[in-house]
Amino acid sequence: MNDTDFDIEKRIIRLYGDVDENMANIFLIACNNMKNDNSPITIYINSNGGNAEDGFVIIDIIEQLKTLGIQTNICVLGKAYSVAALILCAGEVKYASKNSSIMFHSASYDFSDASSVLYNTKTLNTLLNSLINENNRVVDILKKYTKLPKKLINKCLHEDLYLTPEQAKKYNVIDDIKTII
Secondary structure, three states, X not given: OEOOEEEOOOOEEEEEEEEOHHHHHHHHHHHHHHOOOOOOEEEEEEEEEEOHHHHHHHHHHHHHHHHOOOOEEEEEEEEEEOHHHHHXXXXXXXXXXXXXXXXXXXXXXXXXXXXXXXXXXXXXXXXHXXXXXXXXXXXXXXXXXXXXXXXHHHHHOOOOEEEXXXXXXXXXXXXXXXXXX
């Protein structure tokens, strides 16, 4: 579940909860309503992550805003885990509150939704190739936005990587640590 909403007048979008198709759709609607004004848009994130493809849609929309000359400021309030951390990286100005947490990991697949499904070798191989491709996208996104070497990114993604705001700043994930109010 997510509590994604937006305020067109204040140019604020809040991405709270699971990154899913609904969040991506609301984000698209919000951005379409804000695209005719070049004033910056502030995006607040508090999310455990969610569906990578839906997160990639949000990243693509942020990239489109940049081509329109619209600055995207992204702030973590609480947590930005998994694909929510990748969304954070896509912002032009990125910051986190003092007690926020950011987490990256390699691509994964949740088999719990399909516990009664039998997987044959061909299906498992297709899933594996899909995971490898998704992981390559994660690495490419991190390399693009953080400017870190691919080798270091792959090393960091070997296990879940939890970052404090100070560590996130060191890795170029955020620009600053700010008090929000």
